Amino acid sequence: MGKTLFEKVWDAHTVRRMANGQTQLLIGTHLIHEVTSPQAFGMLRDLGLQVKYPHRTFATVDHIVPTDVQTEPFADNLAAEMIRELRRNAEEFGVTYFDLSSGKQGIVHVVGPEQGITQPGTTIACGDSHTATHGAFGAIAFGIGTTQVRDVLATQTMTMSKPKVRRINVTGRLRPGVYAKDVILHIIALLGAKGGIGYAYEYGGEVFDRFSMEERMTVCNMSIEGGARCGYVNPDAKTYEYLKGRPYSPKGADWDKAVAAWNAFATDDDAVFDDVVEIDAADIAPTVTWGISPDQGFSIEGYIPDPDKAASEAEAASIREALEYMKLAANAPIKGTKVDVAFLGSCTNGRLSDFREVAKYLPGHKVAAGVKAIAVPGSQIVDVLCRQEGIDKVFTEAGFEWRGAGCSMCLAMNPDKLVGDQLCASSSNRNFKGRQGSTTGRTVLMSPLMVAAAAVTGTVCDAREVFEVAELAGV
């Protein structure tokens, strides 16, 4: 019987079975950032330990960096202290650090792939739940807590229970104006925010075969919103084409050897999954959320659910809580809901192709009066690439603010925050209460093009209508 990529990578990285039945798993690549690592380094100091494999540990600063003025000193003393602490730790423990001055700084899940650090057949951990992003390359990648960051720093290993594997096949062809973001929002709405607990998600099918690496990253990124700690796509020619020539990719003879090894990690044709879900791409619409959990999402044509028609009392309570917070009325269409802020960026949708796709449609349109629209590249390199193509100008001419790289308004640990009960059309990944920096701020998750459409109309709307998305070759 064949094996899944997950099983092969897991087996290759198994150090031993622990007394409690868990696995001590080797973590080949450890990514760290300023928010969840300082306490871990503090624990190392307390225990008198060193970083086991400093050359396999990579740091950057993303969560707290301002995106308007990125020169130091930062106005926020606490943020300044966190970045100083990361610098000190990286230097003292000999860890590679992509600082603001490096030209390579950015959101950790954008930087890893961009530098070629993210590779197939590897294990990757980071103190960040969106680490599953790296699974797009056929890596087993997942988020960990700070004590586990300590474990990985000190031992390059951690304890973990082996999850089951669910294959999610998306077959057929996506309709024009339907994107990778819609695919993952659809999957989460279908399987629920806790549907993936105990599973790793293997995404596949024709849609994933055709997807670019950046589109695969968008889907894998939000695995955790569906409860799955990691999600991945098997590596193929696109994966290798993306990686070839990147700074940390293997070179020369090592490259050919690596590709052969990577190919061998792909799931075997006769592998058996613990569960299989089939989705027809034609059933996926431009998808938006209406509530306060990422699984509270539906087609842009949808009507707000009615708690009185809920299947259970628990579901009714969830709907009521969401509608009260979102200030939305049951049975009303989501389309037409007033938008105050448009945010395009994050580790989900802050890559070159995200901005490039929107820039195809934005010329000739202006951000609606009263809407604040910000475009935040996921890394300094994404910023440079966009500028080289004039994409930044397309955005600024339309009335967007073009910002510096960082996590920004996805979680609002920097100055980019909603105010009061502003409603944000957002390309990020979470619509939790208060997520975007205001305790009453409201988030509607959607694809980058839908964010742009919301920005120019001032309402949640269907980008296909606003931009007359023609029968383009879909993905």
Place this chain on the structure above:
Amino acid sequence: MALAKITQVSGTAVHVPGSDIDTDRIIPARFMKCVTFDGLGEFLFYDVRKHLDGTEKAHPLNDPRFKGASILLSGVNFGCGSSREHAPQALYRYGFRAVIAESFAEIFFGNCTTLGIPCVTATTADIALLAARLEADPSLKVTVDVEKNRVFFGEENFTVHIPDSAREVLIAGHWDPIADLLEAAPTVEATAGRLDYMAR
């Protein structure tokens, strides 16, 4: 490193109802601008407990009847979202030593176990029953028995579940795995030696 053997947790309890209570709700991101976990307890559930002007909202943790509770009772998918360990650290520093819920998000569960906080699951009906008993008598002593997979209160009790891997490390006093992980260093090196990329 000798750790306490956590076989049971006893104390008073408080019910914070709701499903999908995420770690942003447990500890809002702005309180993560810190380089230690000290002091996080006071910010636990901050935005659902406090108005912008700092005055208190109606919330179970603000109810004087439930002050000093060390066991938290909640709903489905507790701790979902961000991997921030700041969430269990805030719960611990506030005084919670065990959580009973219908289900837990995976990263949160792992973080709690590593801090020696048992997270046990119970049925909707059993949680509702205990919540009703707490409402009637907030001083009710509750015991989460990790070893026996049961929760005891008054004359009543019900079955709870915790994965064997977590129960074993809690009751054996191995919930912080660092000593065990360090012990395997030679095997770690051998495993790394078989993977080309570890040398790159």
